[in-house]
Amino acid sequence: MPITNQEQDTKDLFHRFLREVVNPGAPERMEEFVAPEYIDHSSDAHGPSGYRDNHLKILAAFPDFHVEIEHLIAEGDTLAFHLTYSGTHSGEFRSIPATLKKVSWTAMQFRRVENGKFVESWGVSDTDGLLELLRVESSE
Secondary structure (H helix, E strand, O other): OOOOOHHHHHHHHHHHHHHHHHHOOHHHHHHHHHHEEEEEEOOOHHHHHHHHHHHEEEEEHHHEEEEEEEEEEEEOOOOEEEEEEEEOOOOOOOOEOOOOEEEEEEEEEEEEEEEEEEEEEEEEHHHHHHHHHHHHHHHH
């Protein structure tokens, strides 16, 4: 089945978001991509400021935070994706002091788009695996 214009636009939006905001660490541009009514059903992030605050916490712990797309599927106004996150643990993360180790973990998410902005998301990240890795690294 061929991809629709809406689906291609939705995928392009996500690629731009990673390329222009997430990977270069430019959270000040969240408003360009995240709608005021944005809700992350997997966290307490609401609106661009909530998304930005969560991203700033990640950047404080992993200043070189980077996201790679493993799979990206669009259907209508919704994206489904599998990502690999990576970064060097250079700052405290959830009470774990910096280990200076390069780590990676995965996430999967659904994200809905309206009027060219993200409005809703549902996701899961292997945070438990990340925390276990950081605890092991910090005790060595």
